[in-house]
Amino acid sequence: METPTSAKLHICLSIFTFLCCISSGDLAQLHLPQKNVEVIQGKMVVLQASYTGVDSKDSTVVWNYMSSSVEMIISYVNGGLSYSTSQFAGRVGFMHKMPNTDISLYINNTKASDSGKYMIQVINQKAPGGLTGELTLNVKAPPSVPVCQVKGKPVLKGNITLACNSKDGKPAPKYKWTKTSPTSEIFFPPAQNETAGTLKLNNLSSNMSGKYMCTASNSAGEERCYINLEVITSTNAGMMAGVTVGCIVALILIILFFVFMWTRQKDTEEDLANEIKEDAQAPKRVSWAKSGTGSDIISKNGTLSSIHTGYYPRDTQNHHHYPHSDTASILTATRGSTAGYRSQPPANATLERTLPGYNTNPTLPHGLLGPPSPNGGSQHSLVPQPASAQPQIPRPPVLPTTLTAANISRMGGVHIMVPAQNQAGSLV
Structure with a gap:
């Protein structure tokens, strides 16, 4: 009987201990x-x-x-x-x-x-x-977009390496190269290195030209990049060299053309400036012409014309207009050289009548001559007269029939040579 009682006490003690453990955490x-x-x-x-x-x-x-x-x-x-x-x-x-x-x-x-x-x-x-x-x-982190590049020159029978690399990516991405066009092709080691992302192509041929794709991938994602490979043959190399030389020659020709046009424009501007200088208008007054009463004047078109020293009244009845004539010599009369000089016209006065400025009208203007001027010349002015009184006005002096150097000197005139002029009025 003692054994069962001891067993029951042991079980009760265990339960109590378990409850204490739960309460204590x-x-x-x-x-x-x-x-x-x-x-x-x-x-x-x-x-x-x-x-x-x-x-x-x-x-x-x-x-x-x-x-x-x-x-x-x-x-x-x-x-x-x-x-x-x-x-x-x-x-x-x-x-x-x-x-x-x-x-x-x-x-x-x-x-x-x-x-x-x-x-x-x-x-x-x-x-x-x-x-x-x-x-x-x-x-x-998924890989970033990789960068594809060619290491080496893709010439016929040469060797190159295609490289692919992503800047970011966790874990480190793996790389795979494939050819997509014109034909599909998959590459395996040792030509392809999945860790380094390289693909070696040896002994290149023309059929290796095409489009290549590199895929960078990890457990987070993948990205791709592409590259076009063109194997350069001898024909392509010659064509590229020809294109390069042609471009250089064309550039040189263009430069020479611009230099030629610039030089031509500069010469044209210089010639135009010289022509402007040559065609410049003649001066209104010649420095060597005499000033004062009886001096020569220059017409509006730049030519020299000879005029009489004295002023004569204009005929109000007979309107005879004679154009000024250009002459190479001018008769300049001194003060009083023709005052009071009167000579009878010769029977044959053809030469005198053909002189420029000669008045062939026998009728003189109405009016009186003014008194002599203080410098010895005569002042001619019109004096109004009544209609009933019209006195006779003396004729002007008549020049000698024969114009010689002696007659000109005796009359007090000076013979002056005038340079020839062009149509524009410039002195030649």
Whole structure:
């Protein structure tokens, strides 16, 4: 009978011990469904975590980022939330409203720098030492658009290398080369290096020309680039050389043409300036002409005309107009040289009548001559007369019939040679 009684006491003691353990928190546990979490860069990720065995109202929850040092991301203490001001600021939070036994953490707009280890802590007075767990986050980035290039000169029977490289990508991308046109072709090692992204083409031929594509890929995505390969044959090389030489020659010709046009324009401007100088208008007054009474004047068209020293009244009845004539010699009379000189016209006065300015009208203008001028000449002026009184007006002096150097000198005249003139009035 003692044995059954002892067995019953042992069972009761075990139950009591178990209940004490539960009350003391020895059965509290932290649950982490995923110890390794992956996410593509830019996406949102959730770090799942929960606990049991203790009351959430009396618990303190803290998420930390494990880098070179421990950095607090977010915490819940005594009913209040605290956030980090580091790289996670504004991007983290609890998935459920606190307090809660589900303490999962979300991170928005993930970055490559978010990769690393994360630690979760739950502190409760009924759980001595607290609850602690760790998990790893891996933020993957798709490769950036690769750059394709040709290393070497693609000549016939030559060797080249096609290179492909992406600047970004996590994990490191793999590269594959394929020919897409005019025919499809797939390449394998050792010609192709998937890690370095190179493709070696040896002993080039014309049928190797075409379009090649490089694909950079990793677990986050893939990107492509293209390149057109043209194998240069001897014909193509000669054509390229001819085109190059032709372009150089054309450039030289264009330069020479512009130089020629500039020189021609400059010469034309100089010739035009010289013509303007030669065709300049003659001066209104000649420096060597005498001034004063009886001097020579210049007509409107730039020619020299000879006039009489004295002024005669215009005939108001007979209108005979004689044009001025250009002459190479001018008779200039001195003061008083013809005053009082009267000579009878010869029987044959043809020469005299043909002289320029000779008045063939026998009728003289009506009026009287004025008194002699102070300088010895005669002042001719019209004096109005009544219609009944019309006195006789003496005739003007008649020039000698024969014009010789002696007669001109005897009359006080000076013989002057006048340079010839062109039609524009310029002196030649």
